[in-house]
Amino acid sequence: MLVETGFWIGLGLVVYIYAGYPVIVFLLARLIGHDARKADIEPTVTVLIAAFNEEREIERTVINKLSQDYPPDRLEVIVISDGSTDRTDEIVEKLARGNESRVKFLRQEPRQGKTQALNWAVAHASGSILVFSDANSIYAPDAIRRLVRGFADSAVGYVTGKMIYTNPDGAGIGEGSGAYMRYENLLRMLESRLNSVVGVDGGIDAVRRELYMPMRPDQLPDFVLPLNVVEQGKRVVYEPDAILCEPALAAAADEFRMRVRVSLRALWALHDKRNLLDPLRDPLFAWQLFSHKVLRYGAFVPLVGLFVCNAAVIGKHPFYFGFFVLQLLAYGFAILGHWLNRFSAVPSKLLAPYYFVILNVACAVALWKFMNRQKMVLWKPRVGS
Numbered sequence: 370m371l372v373e374t375g376f377w378i379g380l381g382l383v384v385y386i387y388a389g390y391p392v393i394v395f396l397l398a399r400l401i402g403h404d405a406r407k408a409d410i411e412p413t414v415t416v417l418i419a420a421f422n423e424e425r426e427i428e429r430t431v432i433n434k435l436s437q438d439y440p441p442d443r444l445e446v447i448v449i450s451d452g453s454t455d456r457t458d459e460i461v462e463k464l465a466r467g468n469e470s471r472v473k474f475l476r477q478e479p480r481q482g483k484t485q486a487l488n489w490a491v492a493h494a495s496g497s498i499l500v501f502s503d504a505n506s507i508y509a510p511d512a513i514r515r516l517v518r519g520f521a522d523s524a525v526g527y528v529t530g531k532m533i534y535t536n537p538d539g540a541g542i543g544e545g546s547g548a549y550m551r552y553e554n555l556l557r558m559l560e561s562r563l564n565s566v567v568g569v570d571g572g573i574d575a576v577r578r579e580l581y582m583p584m585r586p587d588q589l590p591d592f593v594l595p596l597n598v599v600e601q602g603k604r605v606v607y608e609p610d611a612i613l614c615e616p617a618l619a620a621a622a623d624e625f626r627m628r629v630r631v632s633l634r635a636l637w638a639l640h641d642k643r644n645l646l647d648p649l650r651d652p653l654f655a656w657q658l659f660s661h662k663v664l665r666y667g668a669f670v671p672l673v674g675l676f677v678c679n680a681a682v683i684g685k686h687p688f689y690f691g692f693f694v695l696q697l698l699a700y701g702f703a704i705l706g707h708w709l710n711r712f713s714a715v716p717s718k719l720l721a722p723y724y725f726v727i728l729n730v731a732c733a734v735a736l737w738k739f740m741n742r743q744k745m746v747l748w749k750p751r752v753g754s
Contacts, residue, residue, distance in 0.1 A: 372681045376689070379675030386668050390660040391556050398562040405561070405606045408521035414439065414513060414575075415496030416446045419486040423504035424456040430504055431464050435471060438511045447473045449490045452480030482746040485586040491578070499576050501590065506572040507614050515611040516575050526580045526603025527595050529557065529566060530573035530611030549724065554609065556661070561607035564653050565599055567661040568592055568635070573613035577603075587744040588641065589634035596642045599654060621707070625727050630745050632666055632735035637744060639663060666736070669729040676700075700726070 416434045420427055427448065434446045448461045458476060465472040473493060477486050491499065498517055502508070509515075512530060519528040534550050557566045571591030582597045584590060595605045639646075639662060646663070648655045679693045699722045706723025 372678050373685070375674055376678035376682055379671040379678060382664070382671035383668065383675060386660070386664045386671075390664075391559060394556070394559045394563055394657075398559055402562040402564070405519050405525050405604060406522040407518040409514070410517060410521050411440055411443055411514075412498050412517055412520065413443045413496040414445070414498045414500055414517065415494035415578075416444070416500045416502055416513070417487055417490050417494065418446065418448045418502050418504055419451055419483040419490075420448055420453060420457050420461075420504040421451040421480065422453050422455045422457060424453075424460060426505040427457055428460050428464065430502065430506060431461065431472065433507050434502065434513075435468060436510070437508065437513045439513050441471065443496075444513065445471050445473065445495060447475065447490050447493060449475045449477055449486040451477045451482065451486050480747060482586050484584050484588055484590050484746075487590055488583045491581055491583075494578065497578055499578050499581060501571055501574045501576075503572040503615065505615060508573065509612040509614075512573060512611045512613065516573065516608055519606050519608055520575070520577065522604075524604050525606050526598040526601065527569075527574065527576045527605040528608050528611070529569035529575075529595070529605065530613055531607075531609045532570045532572055532613050532615060535614050535616050548721065549728070554607075557607040558609060560657060560661070561605075564657065565605040566595065566607050567605075567654075567657050569595055569605070570613075572615060573611055586746045587634070587637065589631070589638050591631075592635050592638040593641065596638065596645060596658075599645065599651075600642075621723075621727060624724075625731055628728060628731035629734050629738070632732050633738050633743065633745055635662065636666060636735060636739040639666075640739075666732045669733045672729060 418427075418430065418434075423430075431446055431448060434444070435441075437444060450458050450461065453476075458474070461472070461474045465474045475486075475490060475493065477489060487501070498520060500513060500516065516528055516530055519525045531554055532550055557569075560566045569591050574591070574594075576594060576598060580598050580601055580603060581594070584593050584597075598605055639658075644650065645658055646655050676696055679689060679696060682689045683693050684690070703722040703726040706720045709720060709723075
């Protein structure tokens with residue numbers, strides 16, 4: 370009886386984490402939600418780009434920002450080289466000389482990581498809106514114009530855009546990350562209509578300068594900064610028309626390492642901002658944060674429990690037997706996906722279990738590192754396909 374109860378609890382948690390929570394957010398948004406007010410405004414904007422050894426991407430990225438459909442005299446770009454050892458500095462300095470009023474170059478030495486680079490750069494920014502771009506982020510021509518529209522609403526403090534992973538090589542991992550991103554974007558749209566978005570990507574995000582709070586070097590800006598904005602009583606909203614394209618990772622090992630890094634820093638962010646999980650403070654956002662992040666990062670626990678309990682009750686009812694067979698097939702496809710992933714002709718749907726397992730194993734490894742009080746500040750650039 371106890372094992373059967375464990376099976377149903379595990380099943381219920383897994384269904385809630387991946388489907389139940391989005392459905393409830395959708396229903397609540399229809400009942401009590403409200404979209405942020407938007408208008409075509411033109412505040413001064415500073416785009417901040419932290420870069421480490423990005424000689425292949427940085428020129429294209431900076432030119433992409435300078436070419437935005439936005440008044441040139443109201444848009445500046447600041448690039449912070451975080452101790453780069455390649456030609457990144459040389460390339461940006463040349464761009465700065467050719468665009469003296471619009472491009473600023475800063476060098477952080479010794480290398481201290483992206484978060485510290487952003488903290489330092491904000492002091493040099495003149496814009497009332499700070500936009501955060503990765504060194505390989507290519508925006509749609511009107512992305513910044515679309516991004517700042519949400520700030521016409523005084524209740525909005527942070528706006529995040531829509532990330533689309535490109536996958537020119539057709540790699541299975543790239544397809545997997547793209548599908549995961551589409552799921553996250555849909556969830557962000559629902560959360561934005563209800564209240565505030567929980568967690569962003571960092572490649573196309575904007576915040577009111579007066580709401581920016583310096584962070585510790587080990588903190589994850591993509592997670593901590595939006596939570597800081599919520600703490601200050603402002604909304605974090607999603608703007609699907611502000612589009613960013615970034616190359617997806619082609620190798621499973623690279624995707625796994627990236628997911629471990631992001632998950633570990635997110636767990637520390639949850640620890641630092643655990644006051645936001647207090648239901649007495651803001652019950653709606655506390656529920657969102659717990660459901661979307663705490664349970665999501667810990668989903669591997671009910672997944673493992675579900676498998677073990679299912680194996681223990683397999684003979685008690687045909688349903689248990691059938692469900693266990695389905696689990697074996699899913700994990701079998703995940704194992705098979707490790708070899709199939711290298712072939713671009715393999716349909717991406719066949720690799721979905723593999724990518725799902727990568728995500729959850731990465732969360733398990735990140736939790737182990739978190740429990741051992743490991744932190745990550747520096748890492749190599751994210752390399753696409």
